[in-house]
Amino acid sequence: MTATATAPVRERAWEVAASVLDPEVPVLTIEDLGVLRSVDVAGDGAVLVRITPTYSGCPAMDTIRADVERALAEAGFARVRVELVLAPAWTTDWMSEAGKRKLAAYGIAPPQTRDHSGVVSLSLSLRCPQCGSPDTRELSRFGSTACKSLWVCNACREPFDHFKAH
Amino acid sequence: MSTPQGSSSPPLRSSDEQPCGDPASLARYALCLGDDALVMAQRLGEWIAAAPQLEEDVALANIALDQLGQARSLLGYAGSLMQPTRSEDELAYFRDERDLRNVQLVERTWALPGGTGSDFGVTMARMLIWSTYQVELYSRLASSADETLAAIAAKAVKEVDYHRDHATMWVLRLGDGTEESRLRMQAGLEAEWGYVEELFDPSYVDQGLLANGVAVDPITLRDPWNSRIDSVLAEATLARPEVSPARGGGRDGIHTEQMGYLLAEMQHLARSHPGATW
Numbered sequence: 001m002t003a004t005a006t007a008p009v010r011e012r013a014w015e016v017a018a019s020v021l022d023p024e025v026p027v028l029t030i031e032d033l034g035v036l037r038s039v040d041v042a043g044d045g046a047v048l049v050r051i052t053p054t055y056s057g058c059p060a061m062d063t064i065r066a067d068v069e070r071a072l073a074e075a076g077f078a079r080v081r082v083e084l085v086l087a088p089a090w091t092t093d094w095m096s097e098a099g100k101r102k103l104a105a106y107g108i109a110p111p112q113t114r115d116h117s118g119v120v121s122l123s124l125s126l127r128c129p130q131c132g133s134p135d136t137r138e139l140s141r142f143g144s145t146a147c148k149s150l151w152v153c154n155a156c157r158e159p160f161d162h163f164k165a166h
Numbered sequence: 167m168s169t170p171q172g173s174s175s176p177p178l179r180s181s182d183e184q185p186c187g188d189p190a191s192l193a194r195y196a197l198c199l200g201d202d203a204l205v206m207a208q209r210l211g212e213w214i215a216a217a218p219q220l221e222e223d224v225a226l227a228n229i230a231l232d233q234l235g236q237a238r239s240l241l242g243y244a245g246s247l248m249q250p251t252r253s254e255d256e257l258a259y260f261r262d263e264r265d266l267r268n269v270q271l272v273e274r275t276w277a278l279p280g281g282t283g284s285d286f287g288v289t290m291a292r293m294l295i296w297s298t299y300q301v302e303l304y305s306r307l308a309s310s311a312d313e314t315l316a317a318i319a320a321k322a323v324k325e326v327d328y329h330r331d332h333a334t335m336w337v338l339r340l341g342d343g344t345e346e347s348r349l350r351m352q353a354g355l356e357a358e359w360g361y362v363e364e365l366f367d368p369s370y371v372d373q374g375l376l377a378n379g380v381a382v383d384p385i386t387l388r389d390p391w392n393s394r395i396d397s398v399l400a401e402a403t404l405a406r407p408e409v410s411p412a413r414g415g416g417r418d419g420i421h422t423e424q425m426g427y428l429l430a431e432m433q434h435l436a437r438s439h440p441g442a443t444w
Contacts, residue, residue, distance in 0.1 A: 053235070053321075055231075055232060055235060055325060056232055056235025056236045056238070056239055056318075056321055056322055056325060057231040057232050057233070057234045057235025057236070057238070058235065059231075085317075086239070086314075086317035086318055086320070086321050087313065087316065087317035087320065088317075088320070089317065089320040089321040089324070090321070091324075139221065140221035140224060140225065141225060141328075141331075141332060142221070142224045142225040142227075142228040142229075142332075143224065143228075144224075146228055146231055146232065150221075164328075166324055
């Protein structure tokens with residue numbers, strides 16, 4: 001196929017792959033999360049999708065890979081290959097602004113910038129995704145998944161997840 | 167190693183990347199680093215449902231998961247360079263003790279010498295020693311001439327940096343805490359210190375890999391490791407132990423008595439039901 005012929009195929013395949021939801025935070029698509037890196041049409045005509053993990057051990061990658069394959073198969077793409085790529089390493093900067101807004105609406109405080117100046121890197125103050133108060137504190141530096149920590153709001157007393165800056 | 171069937175995992179190396187240097191030496195190097203992370207993950211898993219507080223159960227499980235993820239990347243890459251190729255699961259589950267190349271620091275139980283139960287002071291001492299080493303290692307390996315190793319390290323360095331923060335906070339809290347917590351944190355350091363030397367022994371790294379900028383010379387990690395550890399110990403009011411180094415030999419497949427038990431638990435299911443999936 002020529003470049004002009006593959007471009008519409010690639011765009012359609014991207015749209016399908018980009019609609020796959022993250023299994024752990026099902027309000028975010030893998031595009032919002034920055035996990036979807038590229039969609040191309042390989043020389044043999046197969047759709048080549050590249051995804052990248054948030055954390056090395058993220059157990060959601062197997063599910064995401066299967067979901068991408070299924071979504072593309074259902075959309076009529078006969079041959080699909082999904083590759084896991086590590087470079088450049090994923091950071092929370094890959095998350096889209098739309099993704100951050102969706103996270104907050106879902107009740108998860110989106111990632112912020114970390115301060116690396118001290119012996120221990122500290123997260124700056126977070127706003128409670130429920131009531132908006134900046135008076136919050138970290139309960140646990142590790143949470144329900146590798147990408148989250150557990151916080152509580154001192155104002156409304158609600159506990160909440162924070163998607164860690166990474 | 168989420169399923170016992172490694173063949174289902176996609177290759178980690180993107181189809182654009184080519185390995186750099188002699189494949190056999192590179193495979194052996196990646197195997198050593200991968201075995202370190204694998205065995206650390208397995209040992210850490212013992213704390214799940216047994217840590218002093220619920221948050222710590224979650225923390226140690228998450229740290230174990232990061233280590234396991236790094237092990238998967240490194241072992242998957244090592245296996246792809248072998249002739250014939252081997253999957254990450256074949257390497258994790260179907261090698262015997264003498265074929266594992268991890269340092270002895272990561273394989274031992276969490277007990278104090280003469281004790282039986284897992285000790286949290288030992289755990290935090292080892293975590294500090296280990297994560298400080300891994301931060302120095304991965305931050306340099308991220309500029310390896312080998313693209314795949316560089317990518318794995320660039321990914322992992324942020325994870326181990328977080329582990330180091332966690333260990334540092336506990337060592338500060340316990341060291342500069344009560345009389346009892348200080349004694350136990352010091353005892354943990356004394357128990358682990360003999361196994362530090364092996365981390366910086368360069369004999370396992372192929373000279374060719376060093377010469378072409380693929381591998382990191384462990385000797386270069388020593389000074390930054392020392393300076394970081396010394397500043398944490400000073401702030402925690404703990405003394406740097408004076409302990410003679412253990413015999414070592416993990417990189418040559420020589421392991422401590424506790425390694426066999428760890429492998430029996432880790433490998434039992436895969437060996438009893440080869441090829442099983444769920």
